[in-house]
Amino acid sequence: MTDHDARIRRIVVVGGGSAGWMAAATLATYLGRGSSVRLVESEEIGIVGVGEASVPHLKTFNGEVLGIEEAEFLKASQGTFKLGIEFRDWGRIGDTYLHGFGRIGRSMGPLPFHQFWLKRFLAGHAPDIGAYTLQTVAAPQGRFMVGGSDAPAGSPLADFAYAYHFDAGRYARFLRELAERRGATRTEGRIVDVVRRAGDGFVEAVVLESGERIEGDLFIDCSGFRALLIGQALEVDYVDWRQWLPCDRAMAVPSANAGPPTPYTRATARAAGWQWRIPLQHRTGNGYVYASEHLSDDEAAATLLAHLDGVALAEPRALRFTTGMRREFWHANVVALGLASGFMEPLESTSIYLVQSGLQRLLGLFPDLGFEPQLVRRYNAETTFEYERIRDFLVLHYHATTRDDSPFWTHCRTMPVPDALRETITMFQRDGRYFRHGDDFFALPSWVQVMLGQGIVPAGYHPVVDEMPESHLDAFLSRVREDIARAAAAMPTHQQFIDRYCKAPPA
Numbered sequence: 001m002t003d004h005d006a007r008i009r010r011i012v013v014v015g016g017g018s019a020g021w022m023a024a025a026t027l028a029t030y031l032g033r034g035s036s037v038r039l040v041e042s043e044e045i046g047i048v049g050v051g052e053a054s055v056p057h058l059k060t061f062n063g064e065v066l067g068i069e070e071a072e073f074l075k076a077s078q079g080t081f082k083l084g085i086e087f088r089d090w091g092r093i094g095d096t097y098l099h100g101f102g103r104i105g106r107s108m109g110p111l112p113f114h115q116f117w118l119k120r121f122l123a124g125h126a127p128d129i130g131a132y133t134l135q136t137v138a139a140p141q142g143r144f145m146v147g148g149s150d151a152p153a154g155s156p157l158a159d160f161a162y163a164y165h166f167d168a169g170r171y172a173r174f175l176r177e178l179a180e181r182r183g184a185t186r187t188e189g190r191i192v193d194v195v196r197r198a199g200d201g202f203v204e205a206v207v208l209e210s211g212e213r214i215e216g217d218l219f220i221d222c223s224g225f226r227a228l229l230i231g232q233a234l235e236v237d238y239v240d241w242r243q244w245l246p247c248d249r250a251m252a253v254p255s256a257n258a259g260p261p262t263p264y265t266r267a268t269a270r271a272a273g274w275q276w277r278i279p280l281q282h283r284t285g286n287g288y289v290y291a292s293e294h295l296s297d298d299e300a301a302a303t304l305l306a307h308l309d310g311v312a313l314a315e316p317r318a319l320r321f322t323t324g325m326r327r328e329f330w331h332a333n334v335v336a337l338g339l340a341s342g343f344m345e346p347l348e349s350t351s352i353y354l355v356q357s358g359l360q361r362l363l364g365l366f367p368d369l370g371f372e373p374q375l376v377r378r379y380n381a382e383t384t385f386e387y388e389r390i391r392d393f394l395v396l397h398y399h400a401t402t403r404d405d406s407p408f409w410t411h412c413r414t415m416p417v418p419d420a421l422r423e424t425i426t427m428f429q430r431d432g433r434y435f436r437h438g439d440d441f442f443a444l445p446s447w448v449q450v451m452l453g454q455g456i457v458p459a460g461y462h463p464v465v466d467e468m469p470e471s472h473l474d475a476f477l478s479r480v481r482e483d484i485a486r487a488a489a490a491m492p493t494h495q496q497f498i499d500r501y502c503k504a505p506p507a
Helices: 017-031 057-065 070-076 113-122 134-138 168-181 228-233 297-306 351-364 373-399 407-414 419-431 444-453 463-467 470-489 494-501
Strands: 010-014 036-041 080-082 084-088 096-100 163-165 185-188 191-196 203-208 213-215 218-221 238-240 249-255 265-270 273-279 284-290 317-320 324-326 334-336
Touching (some): 010 213, 017 057, 017 218, 057 070, 070 494, 080 494, 096 134, 113 463, 134 470, 168 185, 191 228, 218 228, 228 334, 284 297, 373 444
Parallel strands (some): 010 036, 010 218, 084 265
Antiparallel strands (some): 191 203, 203 213, 238 324, 249 284, 249 317, 265 273
């Protein structure tokens, strides 16, 4: 079907929260003139709402896709800035490293910077790799500023990557206002039935507790872990990854701020998982992600409360999950986003990104009423690839450890890992080489920083590096390090920048 009458006219988003309102705002922005966008949610059910950190791609989504002013978004969501993630006690107890956003050093010809650094580091003549990335130098100093197009060519500030910490519930409300201004409508109500079409099994309508029947051509399932459409109605299988990512519980609690917000997320390894710390303008988000096989809920709550920087502002809230993904993300006329599509624990803050990525992929492959199978297959193949590669990156954090102080870490250290990850680790161990797998979300700087940070130090380096005289190599490394140190020193503090640029009103 290619004629005008084949156009999808009725889009129904099931579920609110960040995922639902990201979908409604995006679809209303780009399809609202010819199609209706209707979101159905129930305040009685509520949302999970613990995704409070992002990756740099959210800046593009907010600014370029939705046309949102950055300062407006940060004020509305009590947001702060994020230069990366600090990992404590992961490779071994006492170790700390930062996985920073952005590039490492400067490239030299066909080789990445870390190859030149490796030669001198292995010889004992260079500091840790963190000294050569602006984000990992500025973050511990509590410094931040946005990069500028007027920065000198070659300056570390000319191409400066950063992300955000934000209140997910406030972000959802902000997006709701935006979506409704652009034509999306909201219906309050609990869905009690899903009507499927005879013959092909497509979803025809959802029925509310009130008896109202809401029909649609395309349904977006943002119903969270319930997966009301993709899982319950269409019975699409869920692929369980607990053999590699054994954590299946989380305790979350907000706390009062204790000092200025740091421009980075903190992930501290604990005996049966890890604890997050996400500083916002009005509070700090905290949580303990853990494996129920190794820790009880009461023990997790007690551990979390004992390791807060400030006073707890509520009782810990328990969440249960299974890390994994749907076997198909788009089935019939239903596309699943957010928790309905799968769950990646928040270790690298990819949850919001996966919603964003799914929406942009859907727009690129947007169907008509014929729902061309080739578009569906392409969407599912690309999304599966993305999920599996993010999975491997998360598994790396757990597996690359020498910790043997608890049954949990002994399991993670000794467990078999996916073949692609094993090959990546083996190649890097030999001489520091890393080859990106297609459109793998995490690029070379991320893999290099985490592998080195977790104690995977290559035995050698690329042979081409030996073509550069050591005096030139040392001078090159020194210039890069000095440029980064100067750029970091020139930045204001994170709090000073927030006060000047995006200070939020009192919560």
